[in-house]
Amino acid sequence: MKKDDLIQQTAEYIREIFKIEGSGHDWWHIHRVWQLSTWIAQQEGANLFIVEMAALLHDLDDWKLNPQEEAKACKWMEQIGLNADEHKEIQQVIDQVSFKGAEVDTTPDSLEAQVVQDADRLDAMGAIGIARTFAYGGHKNRLIYDPEVQPVLHDSFDAYQKSTAPTINHFYEKLLLLKDRINTPSGQELAQQRHLFMESYLEQFFQEWHKQEQV
Ligand code: ADP
Ligand code: NI
Numbered sequence: 001m002k003k004d005d006l007i008q009q010t011a012e013y014i015r016e017i018f019k020i021e022g023s024g025h026d027w028w029h030i031h032r033v034w035q036l037s038t039w040i041a042q043q044e045g046a047n048l049f050i051v052e053m054a055a056l057l058h059d060l061d062d063w064k065l066n067p068q069e070e071a072k073a074c075k076w077m078e079q080i081g082l083n084a085d086e087h088k089e090i091q092q093v094i095d096q097v098s099f100k101g102a103e104v105d106t107t108p109d110s111l112e113a114q115v116v117q118d119a120d121r122l123d124a125m126g127a128i129g130i131a132r133t134f135a136y137g138g139h140k141n142r143l144i145y146d147p148e149v150q151p152v153l154h155d156s157f158d159a160y161q162k163s164t165a166p167t168i169n170h171f172y173e174k175l176l177l178l179k180d181r182i183n184t185p186s187g188q189e190l191a192q193q194r195h196l197f198m199e200s201y202l203e204q205f206f207q208e209w210h211k212q213e214q215v
Contacts, residue, residue, distance in 0.1 A: 003049050006080055010056045013076060017060070023139035024132030025059050029123060033058065036119035041112070043186035050086065050112045053077075054093035058116060062098065063161065064136075099124075099174055101160035102153035108183070118187030121178045126194030129175060130201055137167030144168065145209070171202060 001009075011034070018027040037055035041048050057073040059065060066072070073094055077087045089112070096108040097117045108114045123129065137144065143166040151172035154160035165173070179195040182188045 024135035033119045037116050040115045040186050044184050046111045046115045053090045054116050058097050100157040103155035114183035126197050
């Protein structure tokens, strides 16, 4: 099968799986990461097929969505008959994309993984990132904010996974740290403005919060 057809088939498969999803990881998140990954890959000269396939499959086995570790991405790649090298390369990208805690180094070793990680992280920032974060918090029954629970910079993936902290804490535990962890120059440029928007959002949030204490 031609590479373009493999990508289109994979997109259709993923679109069906993620069409009803309420935690901020719906099909349009995957679609944005796919499109942004493609653009960054073109700027940076990364292998487009590997990047596009990994972007489409990157959340299929995510621990947040599928705790039972089904290896669906692997099964899908077998089903469409990818050759062993491509399969391995795409799987390596998928395995390196995720954030694992503030103090955990997750810098990918290939350009392709750096590109997909950047696109995924950019979609966690800015106005869309804020929307996704509150969607996830609601999905997990989290409080919006609790002044009695302080943010924690997790030093292990296990501690990060176990956190049940309010959603505002996620900004300090992950989202505001992303700007300095974007791998590629094209990604870094996009991250600046999205970071500033999150900072002004938080400023307004706390202004409103503290206003209640004065009235
Ligand atoms: P990653 O693999 O890096 O976690 P994802 O594409 O799976 O990236 O999505 C991460 C997004 O899920 C976050 O940016 C945020 O919107 C949401 N999220 C994850 N953990 C939390 C949390 N503890 N509180 C609020 N939102 C969260
Ligand atoms: Ni994602």
